[in-house]
Amino acid sequence: MRRFEGRVALVTAGAQGIGAAVARRLADEGASVVVTDLQEEKVAEVAAGIGEQALGLRLDVTSRDDVDAAVAAAVDRFGRLDVVVNNAGGCIVTSVPEDATAEEWHRQLDLTLVGASRCIQAALPHLVRTRGNVVTISSVNGLAAFGNIEYSAAKAGQIAMTVNYAARYGELGVRFNIVAPGTIRTPNWDNQPGTLERFSKMYPLGRVGEPEDIAAAVAFLASDDAAWITGHTLPVEGGVLTGPRGEMNLTPSGSFKKEYPGL
Template sequence: MTDHTRFAGHAVLVTGAGRGIGAAVARRLAEEGGRVLVSDRDLPEAERTASGLRQLGLTAEALACDVADRTSVEAAVAHTVAAFGPLDVLVNCAAHCTPDVPLFEDDPDEAWARDLDITLTGVHRCCRAALPHLVASGRGAIVSIGSVNGLQDCGNHAYSAAKAGLASLTRTLAGHAAARGCRVNLVVPGTVRTSAWEGRDDDLDALRPLYPLGRVGEPEDIAAAVAFLASRDAAWITGTTLVVDGGLTAVNTGFHTAVRHP
């Protein structure tokens, strides 16, 4: 059962919240009492998410935010503080993934740089802008969204490298921020049914047997993990990577299938 009080009075900033995991996170934290700034580079998507939350009687505003731009990030943090008071929670969901070219040696510099700039450096920008406010709140928490791509080969060189980098940034920032009263953690999803998979139900069905729990993830699965790590229930957890992947990286289903006997 959802605790409707865990984030009561908390000011929350969620990046990449226009749809998918980010939108589910914004809804979960708002349902638990948070006052949420729904930020996204796509303002109409952010407004649609925020409007839907307000229709449920929840507190949410929308703002355009491009995590690749320092001024935009700082404006989003300032807007959250002005609208809702001291910032308590930052959730970094914004990311960018460029499909790989057939040959690695043909990979263009621009694609590599863009994926890292949004997926990894974008989180750095957001944490840098938010940290003084999170410290000042006295109960600050940062949760970023990683990927199993950062743990094993799932393709997408630049995106995977950026997601792997988030695990390191989480640890180093957690060490820096702990004495200042702010916790920093990472959630690592497996395959999640989002708009990125729209029209690819056959692919999702093909992936299902790889997951020991028998299904791919839903955005709400990830939102639940984020809510836990951002809440007082995780008050003694920082610098951790929580893998939420239905058992994908823990169990070698291909091996088990290969050696199974009648």
């Protein structure tokens, strides 16, 4: 498919994991892609791997000057901006909730929630011209209780922000949607051996997600296939929101296993 032929996308936190997979997927479907991240060398490698249709830039989403410069660079290089993928964020509060300081709360919200808002604000005039759209990577943490309270609050804030942007700018043809991943196999888990295997048992589909699972969902929502979808959250989470295995009795019964011996 070439759903993004002639279009330009900006992806934040694109040096690895979900962001890199999204950048590659959009480029594979014809987009010119501006890949941004704090990790300059890694983001340059991702852009080089995509080819001439990609530009790698350093971007700190907690800096409005950085965000404005990245959006301006995208338009200067490729002439327009059609899609923004807000992927930057992370769980940066290490305190237990009762001990989290106001400073820690501010840092978490500034990175994950306000950072996404900065990118939307800077890109919005260009998205109005192209009738473009924004896809923000939130989390199942914004939809249900999975711990990490400060991070979860920031992710829930992204969802509320997106609904309001969708209502406000729909008449101008700009769409805003959310992808809410479950656990995804990214380099963030590399120093926690065995964790993903343990988590996979919680998922009804029997595995954690891959970055490409999220990239496919982003490509759908950013494309004209989703032209009449705005203000929505698409969970991509292997069924964990139906009730995590190991915490609820959702294992198929013995009689079901007899009919399907492969289970």
